[in-house]
Amino acid sequence: MNVFNFNEVKRILVLGAHPDDEIIGPGGTIHRFSRKGKQVYVITFTCGGTATNTPEKIELMIEKRRREMEKTNRIFGITKRTILNYQSQEVYRAAYGTDELHHRLIKLIRKYKPELIFTHSRDNHRDHNAVYTITPEAVFQASESILGYLGEPWPIAPIFYYGVEQELAEPNVIVQVNKEDLGAKIEALEAQLSQTRKDYLKHFKQMVTARSQLWGAKFFGADKLAEPFYVNYRSPILVEE
Secondary structure, rough: OOOOOOOOOOEEEEOOOOOOOOHHOOOHHHHHHHOOOOEEEEEEEEOOHOOOOOOHHHHHHHHHHHHHHHHHHHHHHHOOOEEEOOOOHHHHHHHHHHOOOHHHHHHHHHHOOOOOOEEEEEOOOOOHHHHHHHHHHHHHHHHOOOOOHHOOOOOOOOOEEEOOOOEEEEEEEEEEEEEHHHHHHHHHHHHOOOOOOOOOOHHHHHHHHHHHHHHHHHOOOOOOOEEEEEEOOOOOOOOOO
């Protein structure tokens, strides 16, 4: 086993298709980084307006989601969140219809200069899959000596893929978090009051708690907590507290 030291990482970038994806996926790890004094940048692709079934209430829903994201920023200690304002179910079209989204990501990567990037793994949601696909493309292009008007090139950072509802098939990065990190994750979930799904809070609180207990106990011992990720690497990486 390899023990990966995050202590030298000063800036991370987290990409999430929807306003709560970074909570459900790497929320504990985000809080871990911020409490250790690191800079955490989040890119949220959609504004969450289509969560309502009534078109005339879309703007109201967007405003609710913005307030919830602001509260999540405070809970997690997020340095800055950028909301790209695409509609849900439209991220794939934005990713491949024109160069606009691709160039926006390149510009943000070059601006924030992340040393580590968290993004979606492939699953059954088209928005997640679009972010999963476009992330490494933008990271690579941001490192090339092209498109100088989008900023100075930034070296390719390791990309850690996270799961939301669908579990990762073969996680090989296990990041230890503590009770404070999990508590922040639960608190951020409880702030998502605009969610229309009746069992949303209970479902995700149980899921993220069980997931962190499973991976913590499996790799770090009884009563330990952890979050799983995948990176292109030959053997599992353990991240100690």
